[in-house]
Amino acid sequence: MTTFGNVEPYEAPATFEEWLDKRGISQKYAPVFNWSKTELHSEYNALFKDIEESNNSIKILDEEFQNIHETRLEYMEKHGIKQWHELNPAQDSGHLLMKETFFDQIKTTTIELKLLREERRIRGNALPLVVGIILGSYPNYSSIISDEEMTHGMMSTNGSDPMWKLIGPIHNLFWSMYPKLNV
Incomplete structure (x- = not known):
């Protein structure tokens, strides 16, 4: 795991809607936690x-x-x-x-x-x-922010690091859309 020292402190967007904008995700997902x-x-x-x-x-x-x-x-x-x-x-x-x-x-x-x-x-x-x-990785917006705080300023080439098993797919460098979920 590599941590970059010259990274600005993490500052979370105030709202989920701001976070969606920052990530380039449509506002249609604003109510996604209630779907x-x-x-x-x-x-x-x-x-x-x-x-x-x-x-x-x-x-x-x-x-x-x-x-x-x-x-x-x-x-x-x-x-x-x-x-x-x-x-x-x-x-x-x-x-x-x-x-x-x-x-x-x-x-x-x-x-x-x-x-x-x-x-x-x-x-x-x-x-x-x-x-x-x-x-179930993201029951709410704060769970996404927790992942962002944990991974802010970090880069890893070690996919077996236990941290990558704890966080959800958004910030997981080793996540892949495959295999397809059976839903």
């Missing part, structure tokens, strides 16, 4: 499904990006192009048009990837909160 088991399980399953779908879409787009990149390199090699900027606009207009096509495809894929990753991040921020409530 029924059915509501929690439903939200967990929806978040889990959405995150998995995002992961699959990201994987497909990553592969698409790689294919575009490889196709671009193959095109350049096939046509003896070392650098696009070395092409003559008058003589190489067809190649420059292909360059624009490749770059447009790369740009579109990159933008889509960025949006998907942001959507996944937002859903991913809420999942450990919901899991922690389902598992």
Whole structure:
């Protein structure tokens, strides 16, 4: 366990709503501690499904990006192009048009990837909160703050440290959404 000495003292947000904002979690979760088991399980399953779908879409787009990149390199090699900027606009207009096509495809894929990753991040921020409530780690806001106080300024590469078994998933560096809860 490593503790960083130059870290500011921990200061908890005054309200759960402030904490949600700070963590980038939707205010729809403000009443989450009052949700029924059915509501929690439903939200967990929806978040889990959405995150998995995002992961699959990201994987497909990553592969698409790689294919575009490889196709671009193959095109350049096939046509003896070392650098696009070395092409003559008058003589190489067809190649420059292909360059624009490749770059447009790369740009579109990159933008889509960025949006998907942001959507996944937002859903991913809420999942450990919901899991922690389902598992009983977080019966209330103060239990989350207790974990934050305990882990503030700490970093660990030791997943077997007993502390990681005591805290809930939000601040647990070794928590994973897998295996899926059977709820």
